[in-house]
C-alpha cells in the first residue's frame with residue numbers, strides 16, 4: 066500500500082466495495098441451500114462442501130456476505146472481486162456464453178470489473 070495515498074486508498078476501496086454489490090446479489094440468487102446440511106454455512110474442511118456444486122459460490126458468499134468494512138485491505142477486496150469475476154464469467158449449467166458485445170447487467174458488470182482489475186494488477 067506504499068504507493069497509495071490515504072485518500073486514493075479510500076476512494077479505490079469504496080469503488081471496489083461498490084463493485085462487489087452486484088455479484089453478491091447474483092450469487093445469493095443462484096445458490097440453493099435447500100439441501101445443504103449446513104444451511105449455507107461453508108466449511109472448507111467439509112468434503113461435502115468441496116464437492117458441492119455451489120461450493121465456490123457459497124465460499125465466496127460466506128466471505129463477502131456483508132458489505133466490506135471501510136478498513137478492509139485493498140488486496141482482499143481485489144481478490145474478492147477477482148473471484149467474483151471468475152465466477153460470473155463462467156456460464157451456469159445449460160447457459161450459453163454471452164457474446165462479447167452483450168449489454169446485459171452481468172456482462173456490463175464484468176467489463177467494468179475486469180477493466181478495473183486490469184488497471185490495478187499490482188498484486189504479485
Ligand SMILES: [Zn+2]
Pocket residue numbers: 163164167168169170171172173
Ligand atoms: Zn450478457
